Amino acid sequence: MQIINKNIKILIVGLGLIGGSYAKALRKKGFYVTAITNDQKSIDYALNEKIIDEGYDYVNEKAVSDAELVVFALYPNVFVEWVKQHGHLFSKGTIITDVTGVKQCIVYDIQNSLPQGVEFIAAHPMAGKEVYGVENSDDKIFEGANYIVVPTEKNTPEAIETCKDLGKVMGFNRISVLSPEEHDKMIGFVSQLTHVIAVGLMTCSDNEHLVDYTGDSFRDLTRIARINENMWSELFMLNKDALLKQFDTFIEECNTLRTMIKEEDTERLKEKMRLSTKRRSLFDKK
Amino acid sequence: MQIINKNIKILIVGLGLIGGSYAKALRKKGFYVTAITNDQKSIDYALNEKIIDEGYDYVNEKAVSDAELVVFALYPNVFVEWVKQHGHLFSKGTIITDVTGVKQCIVYDIQNSLPQGVEFIAAHPMAGKEVYGVENSDDKIFEGANYIVVPTEKNTPEAIETCKDLGKVMGFNRISVLSPEEHDKMIGFVSQLTHVIAVGLMTCSDNEHLVDYTGDSFRDLTRIARINENMWSELFMLNKDALLKQFDTFIEECNTLRTMIKEEDTERLKEKMRLSTKRRSLFDKK
Numbered sequence: 231m232q233i234i235n236k237n238i239k240i241l242i243v244g245l246g247l248i249g250g251s252y253a254k255a256l257r258k259k260g261f262y263v264t265a266i267t268n269d270q271k272s273i274d275y276a277l278n279e280k281i282i283d284e285g286y287d288y289v290n291e292k293a294v295s296d297a298e299l300v301v302f303a304l305y306p307n308v309f310v311e312w313v314k315q316h317g318h319l320f321s322k323g324t325i326i327t328d329v330t331g332v333k334q335c336i337v338y339d340i341q342n343s344l345p346q347g348v349e350f351i352a353a354h355p356m357a358g359k360e361v362y363g364v365e366n367s368d369d370k371i372f373e374g375a376n377y378i379v380v381p382t383e384k385n386t387p388e389a390i391e392t393c394k395d396l397g398k399v400m401g402f403n404r405i406s407v408l409s410p411e412e413h414d415k416m417i418g419f420v421s422q423l424t425h426v427i428a429v430g431l432m433t434c435s436d437n438e439h440l441v442d443y444t445g446d447s448f449r450d451l452t453r454i455a456r457i458n459e460n461m462w463s464e465l466f467m468l469n470k471d472a473l474l475k476q477f478d479t480f481i482e483e484c485n486t487l488r489t490m491i492k493e494e495d496t497e498r499l500k501e502k503m504r505l506s507t508k509r510r511s512l513f514d515k516k
Numbered sequence: 517m518q519i520i521n522k523n524i525k526i527l528i529v530g531l532g533l534i535g536g537s538y539a540k541a542l543r544k545k546g547f548y549v550t551a552i553t554n555d556q557k558s559i560d561y562a563l564n565e566k567i568i569d570e571g572y573d574y575v576n577e578k579a580v581s582d583a584e585l586v587v588f589a590l591y592p593n594v595f596v597e598w599v600k601q602h603g604h605l606f607s608k609g610t611i612i613t614d615v616t617g618v619k620q621c622i623v624y625d626i627q628n629s630l631p632q633g634v635e636f637i638a639a640h641p642m643a644g645k646e647v648y649g650v651e652n653s654d655d656k657i658f659e660g661a662n663y664i665v666v667p668t669e670k671n672t673p674e675a676i677e678t679c680k681d682l683g684k685v686m687g688f689n690r691i692s693v694l695s696p697e698e699h700d701k702m703i704g705f706v707s708q709l710t711h712v713i714a715v716g717l718m719t720c721s722d723n724e725h726l727v728d729y730t731g732d733s734f735r736d737l738t739r740i741a742r743i744n745e746n747m748w749s750e751l752f753m754l755n756k757d758a759l760l761k762q763f764d765t766f767i768e769e770c771n772t773l774r775t776m777i778k779e780e781d782t783e784r785l786k787e788k789m790r791l792s793t794k795r796r797s798l799f800d801k802k
Contacts, residue, residue, distance in 0.1 A: 482768070
């Protein structure tokens with residue numbers, strides 16, 4: 231069942247890597263895509279490359295009130311501010327979604343800031359790249375990727391379906407539903423903790439010749455160590471408690487493994503490796 | 517300068533993923549490649565796929581004494597045992613090299629076990645895959661990869677050059693030289709520590725639905741968590757001291773980052789991220 235009809239007017243706020251990739255995917259499917267971002271260069275690029283149909287480097291009131299489906303692809307704090315300042319411009323019936331990497335700290339706040347009849351249904355596309363800006367936007371990053379819809383008790387079944395449908399339209403592989411609390415716990419582990427580990431691997435040793443000796447293992451574990459420090463420090467702070475909890479679990483496991491190595495307890499070490507192999511093998515299935 | 521001539525007789529001992537990939541690369545370049553491995557099925561497969569010219573599932577004395585360049589691609593302890601048992605079969609002038617992932621604990625031992633005039637020059641190809649066996653062998657894994665020659669004071673300049681040349685012939689991108697001690701320290705970090713971390717990430721949390729939510733970050737950091745428990749526990753034990761030292765450095769850095777997050781010290785956290793980004797960017801150059 232296709233809920234989103236092709237004539238729906240889509241507005242994307244924030245035309246960076248993810249906003250641009252959403253625009254690209256949606257325009258290719260025949261949707262009319264308008265964008266608002268704070269940078270005329272990004273608008274010019276996106277118009278020129280036919281990533282969007284229409285764009286503004288300011289809050290164009292008509293574009294906002296005309297929009298029927300809005301995707302916010304901004305930093306979390308900027309997103310909350312934007313809605314508080316301009317949320318009254320949305321028309322009744324508009325559905326708003328987002329791509330933000332943290333949920334509890336923004337979802338309730340935004341749902342409470344919006345006018346009656348304008349519904350915010352949160353989502354998190356588990357896709358990205360270690361580069362930034364609309365110039366790097368690429369809708370192929372959604373292929374085979376996971377998409378998580380994050381409703382609260384305030385959301386209607388219709389908005390949840392529309393949000394799932396948006397994920398399908400853009401080509402995501404697997405669409406799941408989590409509560410904001412479950413989402414933040416999970417994301418503290420699979421996304422934020424992995425970024426901390428990658429950074430730690432790059433910063434704990436200052437061997438500048440490493441690049442001459444390294445193999446793919448180290449390259450893989452540090453790909454995400456090229457990190458946007460403003461975005462990620464904001465994400466870490468907004469999900470601090472969940473991240474610290476996951477970090478502790480990981481450090482504890484490191485200490486357990488360290489003891490096994492130190493004590494040459496190869497039997498228990500092999501058991502851990504067999505468990506790891508078994509669990510990881512699930513990730514190769516599509 | 518090409519030191520290795522095309523008529524040299526190459527023997528590969530151990531026809532697994534790496535031995536098979538060496539054979540494939542060398543045979544493609546026109547070398548006559550013989551293999552000895554403990555499994556007739558692997559020999560049959562390799563003959564059938566034209567990965568080798570000749571093969572034995574036992575220690576064929578003529579194949580050993582005819583060989584002029586020998587590559588050992590066995591587990592470390594099996595390698596040492598093999599040389600102690602059969603090393604007397606090598607002819608004077610033979611150059612022996614290997615692909616073993618640890619060096620101090622085997623190099624001196626093997627150099628002392630070999631007869632006069634048979635020279636062992638250690639090497640470590642920094643290439644691999646998380647699959648095993650000659651059936652998965654693939655000489656493309658050497659493209660763009662690093663190759664490390666690991667001489668001791670006993671090695672002649674000629675053998676070192678031959679070993680470097682072998683790396684060039686097989687298509688490695690960068691060829692470096694490290695002492696066994698430097699090698700083991702470095703490998704404890706870029707290879708062994710990364711495998712421990714990947715295993716720890718998979719074993720510290722038992723959320724079986726993770727695969728539904730995960731993004732590329734977690735997939736990248738755990739690719740090597742599918743691990744051959746026999747080989748890697750042996751490698752860890754043989755390089756225990758260096759690995760534990762690197763592990764401690766990493767855990768200490770984790771604790772530093774944890775404190776920065778806990779205390780919301782975003783300025784120092786951003787500094788770490790900028791350093792990490794700067795260092796990692798070097799790895800993208802070819």
